[in-house]
Amino acid sequence: DAGVIQSPRHEVTEMGQEVTLRCKPISGHDYLFWYRQTMMRGLELLIYFNNNVPIDDSGMPEDRFSAKMPNASFSTLKIQPSEPRDSAVYFCASSPVGQETQYFGPGTRLLVL
Amino acid sequence: GEDVEQSLFLSVREGDSSVINCTYTDSSSTYLYWYKQEPGAGLQLLTYIFSNMDMKQDQRLTVLLNKKDKHLSLRIADTQTGDSAIYFCAEGNTGTASKLTFGTGTRLQVTL
Numbered sequence: 001d002a003g004v005i006q007s008p009r010h011e012v013t014e015m016g017q018e019v020t021l022r023c024k025p026i027s028g029h030d031y032l033f034w035y036r037q038t039m040m041r042g043l044e045l046l047i048y049f050n051n052n053v054p055i056d057d058s059g060m061p062e063d064r065f066s067a068k069m070p071n072a073s074f075s076t077l078k079i080q081p082s083e084p085r086d087s088a089v090y091f092c093a094s095s096p097v098g099q100e101t102q103y104f105g106p107g108t109r110l111l112v113l
Numbered sequence: 114g115e116d117v118e119q120s121l122f123l124s125v126r127e128g129d130s131s132v133i134n135c136t137y138t139d140s141s142s143t144y145l146y147w148y149k150q151e152p153g154a155g156l157q158l159l160t161y162i163f164s165n166m167d168m169k170q171d172q173r174l175t176v177l178l179n180k181k182d183k184h185l186s187l188r189i190a191d192t193q194t195g196d197s198a199i200y201f202c203a204e205g206n207t208g209t210a211s212k213l214t215f216g217t218g219t220r221l222q223v224t225l
Contacts, residue, residue: 004155004165032186042216042218043201044214045212045214048212053218091156093156101146102156102158102213103158104155104156104157107155
């Protein structure tokens with residue numbers, strides 16, 4: 001398996017623009033997690049899904065952030081409008097039922113100017 | 114809420130042992146994890162321990178858990194330059210289905 005796939009790997013945009021980050025979990029995994037990593041706040045869980053259903057979105061910082069999982073093999077995290085403080089590395093992770101681990105993607109490095 | 118704390122930086126010489134420490138606050142944690150993050154990469158699970166265990170060994174890695182003090186440590190024997198990375202401690206309540214709370218990460222620097 002190719003592991004968790006994220007795209008794009010790097011994104012540079014201007015303040016006010018819409019940003020869409022994409023994730024393809026490992027096939028057969030039932031759980032999908034979105035994290036944000038910054039120097040100041042470390043690694044934060046934004047939202048996670050079980051069988052495509054959002055279970056906990058309490059980590060989503062504001063209404064500007066939204067996440068969807070239309071099917072078992074695809075999820076998006078959207079920021080609209082983006083702000084400079086959204087600059088971070090965004091990770092997607094997936095996990096199968098019955099295993100005590102989350103498999104992380106390589107991350108998307110977002111810079112909002 | 115849950116809190117996981119780690120020191121930010123550790124420097125060791127190649128061949129020495131490294132000990133990375135972590136404290137957590139959630140007494141109901143059932144799993145405690147160590148993840149490794151190399152530059153430009155995502156987090157990779159190194160090892161985990163159930164809360165009813167006090168030690169787990171896996172090749173060069175030894176995990177010690179003091180549940181009373183809510184203290185977790187990761188010992189890396191014979192540290193190599195390839196071990197240079199950021200190490201994250203994390204805790205969870207129900208394994209895979211849980212929200213993992215991560216520490217701030219400890220940057221391990223291995224010098225020659």
